[in-house]
Amino acid sequence: MTLPKGSIVVLYRGYMDFARLYMLVQRECSFVVRAKDNLSFNCVHANPPDTKVGVYSDQTITLTGERSKKGYPEPLRRVRFYDAVSCLELVLLTNRLDLSALTIAAQ
Template sequence: MDYSILYQITKSYAYFVVSSKSNVKFKRMYSNKIDKSTGVIYDQTGKIEGFYTSKDYPDKIRKVKFFDAENKKMLIFLTNNFDLSAQQIALLNKQRWKIELFFKWIK
């Protein structure tokens, strides 16, 4: 994951939603209220830790953990969008996969 590119996106006033590994060094500042019946496990705001990564992305970032019951997978997302709900963040990623499948079909 290239945090410097993500930071460039943030500085451009654009939003991103990316998949993250479970071992990302993340310091939670606070947690947002969630509805666990939607599959969201947690919705946290914090900062990326690590000597280089904290320099590459110095702003706060949002981490959402979601259980996809349909595929029985635990998913973790990082985003700079603090306006959408955690469930909407998870749905954005699901829609992204549909777009990728469409382009594979075109090829």
């Protein structure tokens, strides 16, 4: 699939091939994907949560799993968000470190 530079791709959590996600980054594209529950990572930095708007955590992380770390060697953003309308908690991963956590959750 050919995507224009600057595209933001939103994917479901079944698509957790970190090497393919890193290929998007190398093409200067962004992504937002739902994280799986068994993701192995280290938190490098944590921004303050904003539970009033549903942001329960906003972290910069590095992957620690052998294959995932090899496939995606750069830091990621991990946002845990609770959507009160649908009563659903989402854990999202993205390569966009510059956007607000609420903007990431809105994707």
